[in-house]
Amino acid sequence: MSETKLSQIRRRNDPTNPTPRKSERTRQAILDAALKFLWTQPFRDLTVGKLMSLAGTSRSSFYQYFQDLHDLMETLLCGLEEDIFGVAAPWLQGEGDPIPLLEETMEGLVRVCYQQGPILRAVADAAPMDERLEKAWADFLKDFDDAVTDRIEQHQAAGLIKPFDARPIAISLNRMDAYLLIHHFGRRPRGNRESVREAILRVWILTLYGDKPLAESVPGSRAKRHAKPSRSKNS
Amino acid sequence: MSETKLSQIRRRNDPTNPTPRKSERTRQAILDAALKFLWTQPFRDLTVGKLMSLAGTSRSSFYQYFQDLHDLMETLLCGLEEDIFGVAAPWLQGEGDPIPLLEETMEGLVRVCYQQGPILRAVADAAPMDERLEKAWADFLKDFDDAVTDRIEQHQAAGLIKPFDARPIAISLNRMDAYLLIHHFGRRPRGNRESVREAILRVWILTLYGDKPLAESVPGSRAKRHAKPSRSKNS
DNA sequence: TTAGTATATGACACAATGTCAGAAACAAAG
């Protein structure tokens, strides 16, 4: 008996298995349904009932896969965190002239958040309602604060950035990013990718490398922009 | 009959009335109870039942005074907004050397939030759960973004601040303030007033007036602080 | 004291959660 059972378990857990277990398909259906819902409605309107009717199974089966809605959000957050740290690698870890690296990183950040904005928004919305999720969200932010702080300090040691207390600046920049990305990409209709990217990039460069001569090689930035920039008071 | 009725109403609405109406006392008791609760517990644990048992009346009477918990939070937010705009006046509207004005404003901001931190935190926590409150909170933030943006642009016109796009910087600074104030003063035990004040002030001055020689007149800052500042990596 | 209004209360209907025992679907072995 034990051999048989073990082989079943082995097969079942094999990720290359061509026919994934039913449970995996259902689980994915729930995640897809959640995403679909959050593209058009805020997290506060999501209930287990609505979600599962979207996913096409009964309400109670939700609890086979997730403890509750916040647990589900935590799952989505984990995926997002990987993606974001992936695209942030150039500036956080790359070598060479930091400004092109920063451009690449922000380009990627905007791309990822443009695609997954609702997750960002929904997690931020849901976090205060659940202790665990609140912790996960705080850690997520803190990981970025730490990474950015370290990078600033490295660049300061290398003379690329003026010596100031790095952490508050890192926090400031990260909170602005979070606000802008959630605000513009958190729900449909989404804001303009290019303008968000440019706004974020401009502030980072100005804040960190502002005393250096600005490279005009920013891809996508219009040719001349030396006059007082158009006041972007659109909230 | 109409005279009698009117005089009652007049008396009742007179704020200088030595014996305020019962309803006013109850209303205040509810607000006090809410504040007391929020000093020690997060908004997510607040229910109408708990609140009213703290306030000393029955659960259902809550609804005579507020539509729901979010409506109550909105009331608390309004009070806070007044206080904050009050203390922010020096830098936002004052005349003269901007750095002492900024110091005064940040001193006041920290003082007010030290005293009312839980309101700030609870409103921020509760906002995503209610459309109206979300709007009120967004407006609250936007009012600040607007005011700071205007002030930066005025100082830019006067040559006190270098010419850059003011709004993203204003947003960045405001979001950092919100984060730090909520993080350190949003619940007990609260963080250190002085260190928060210094951190915020440093970033604002560095960001806005960074190219100017720094006045060492910051009240409360220790005499010499020219070496690399102690890395404040305490989250 | 009383009349009339203001305030407070308990009972109710409703919505959503999370659990559980049993039903149904599935997949491997005979």
Place this chain on the structure above:
DNA sequence: CTTTGTTTCTGACATTGTGTCATATACTAA
């Protein structure tokens, strides 16, 4: 194809919290 053991799904239930309403109680001014 059937059997058998396991996985997955489901409806019913108990629980918690909300907001409303008719009615009871407590005020206040005359």
